[in-house]
Every structure is written in C-alpha cells, then in structure tokens.
Amino acid sequence: MKPKSSAHYQREYRQRLRxxxxxxxxxxxxxxxxxxLLQYEKLLRLPGEVEMTKGEVFMQELHxxxxxxxxxxxxxxxxxxxxxxxxxxxxxxxxxxxHIVMKEYGDLPVFLTVVGEQIIVESLLWSxxxxxxxxxxxxxxxxxxxxxxxxxxxxxxLGAEGDYYHMFGALSSASALQNIIFExxxxxxxxxxxxxxxxxxxxx
Numbered sequence: 001m002k003p004k005s006s007a008h009y010q011r012e013y014r015q016r017l018r019x020x021x022x023x024x025x026x027x028x029x030x031x032x033x034x035x036x037l038l039q040y041e042k043l044l045r046l047p048g049e050v051e052m053t054k055g056e057v058f059m060q061e062l063h064x065x066x067x068x069x070x071x072x073x074x075x076x077x078x079x080x081x082x083x084x085x086x087x088x089x090x091x092x093x094x095x096x097x098x099h100i101v102m103k104e105y106g107d108l109p110v111f112l113t114v115v116g117e118q119i120i121v122e123s124l125l126w127s128x129x130x131x132x133x134x135x136x137x138x139x140x141x142x143x144x145x146x147x148x149x150x151x152x153x154x155x156x157x158l159g160a161e162g163d164y165y166h167m168f169g170a171l172s173s174a175s176a177l178q179n180i181i182f183e184x185x186x187x188x189x190x191x192x193x194x195x196x197x198x199x200x201x202x203x204x
Contacts, residue, residue: 020045022045043176063174064117064173064174065114065119065173065174065175065180066114067090067096067097067098067112067113067114068090068096070098070112070114070119070177070180071088071090071098073177074088074098074177074180074181075088077177077181079181079184079185083103084103085102085103085104086100086101086102086103086104086184087100087101087103088100088101089101095113095115096113097111097112097113098111098112098113099111100112100184102184102185102188104188105188105189105191105192106192108123108188108191108192109123109124110122110123110184110187110188111123112184114173116173117172117173117174118170118171118172118173119170119171119172119173119175119180119183120168120169120170121168121169121170121171121180121183121184121187122166122167122168122169122187123166123167123168123187123188123191124164124165124166125153125164125165125166125167125191125194125195126164126165126202127161127162127163127164127165128155128162128163128164128165129162130202130203131165131201131202131203132201132202132203133201136201137198137201138155140198140201141153141165141198144197145194148167148190148193148194149186149190150169150183150186150187150190151167151168151169151186151187151190152167152168152169153165153166153167153168153194154166154167154168167187167190167191167194168187169183169186169187171183
C-alpha cells in the first residue's frame with residue numbers, strides 16, 4: 001500500500017476540527033506574539049465561555065511558569081490539594097525541581113523541572129544492569145515507545161549510580177496548568193504500562 005502524504009493527514013486534521021464545531025479565522029500579528037496566539041487558540045478551542053474581560057484568570061494560563069510559581073499553583077489543584085491522590089514537594093537548588101509522589105500509582109516518584117521555555121516531567125524506569133540484553137531491549141524500545149502517548153524513553157548517566165532508563169514528557173513553560181497536570185498523570189500511567197510491557201526484558 002502506498003504511504004499517504006502529509007497533505008492527507010492535514011485534511012483529516014482539519015476535518016476533525018470542523019466536526020468539533022470549530023471554524024478557521026485568519027489573523028495578522030507581530031512575529032513576537034506567535035506563542036501568545038497559540039496559547040489563546042488552545043483556550044478558545046475549549047468548550048464553555050472564556051472570560052476575556054477578566055484578564056487575571058485568562059492571562060494566568062498564558063504566562064511562563066517558573067518552578068516556584070508552578071509549585072504554588074499545583075498545590076491548589078484537585079490532584080494535590082488533599083494529598084490523597086498525589087503530593088508535591090519543592091526541592092531548592094541551583095536548578096529547583098518538584099518531587100511528586102503519585103499515590104494512585106503505588107507512590108511512584110515523578111520529577112518536574114522548568115528549564116527555559118520547557119517543562120520536563122520524568123520518572124526513573126530501571127538501571128541498565130537490570131536489563132537482560134541491552135541491545136535487544138534498546139531495539140524494542142525504539143520500535144514501541146511511540147505507543148506511550150506524550151512520553152518517550154531516554155538513557156541517562158547518574159554518575160556513580162551508572163546508566164538508567166527514564167521516561168519523560170516535555171511541554172512549553174507557558175502551558176495551561178490543566179495541560180501540565182494531564183502530562184503528569186499520563187506520564188505516571190505510561191511508566192506503569194511500560195514496566196508491564198517490557199517485563200520480559202528485565203532480570204527478576
């Protein structure tokens with residue numbers, strides 16, 4: 001079967017947007033406002049009314065997060081507010097990070113950092129020494145990690161601890177809070193699924 005061109009997928013994408021009741025509008029802006037426009041576009045695709053006149057709530061979704069401001073916002077969210085589903089701790093340092101414990105996923109630890117224009121959410125999988133055949137495993141990961149939405153797998157050196165596999169996701173530091181929370185929850189779910197999917201490649 002002949003592979004479909006990118007034009008085919010573009011048509012499919014536009015058709016899905018139309019089916020959601022969305023319409024295309026052309027706008028003219030200064031190049032420096034491109035990221036801001038993208039954030040507005042994402043918000044305006046959500047169902048319900050957007051309070052454009054109350055800029056405080058609206059603009060909250062558009063500013064670039066720091067680790068400290070994101071920590072404060074996450075504490076007030078449903079995921080962390082009662083600490084039954086998850087807890088979050090701010091780790092100070094040269095590059096501050098958030099240590100998140102996903103209690104619904106067996107107290108799985110997840111780490112979040114804001115680095116420039118990116119937010120990185122990651123969790124440790126296992127060490128290289130726990131893998132039966134690293135070459136076979138690495139090939140399997142390259143062929144299958146795309147089945148874990150929004151996440152990918154990396155191999156990182158932890159100094160004296162050696163090489164470890166991590167699963168991570170990345171998004172813009174100007175992302176809406178709800179998208180960041182979604183990323184955290186998806187990553188936790190993917191870590192559990194990856195552990196089950198790759199179990200046969202790991203030593204007991």
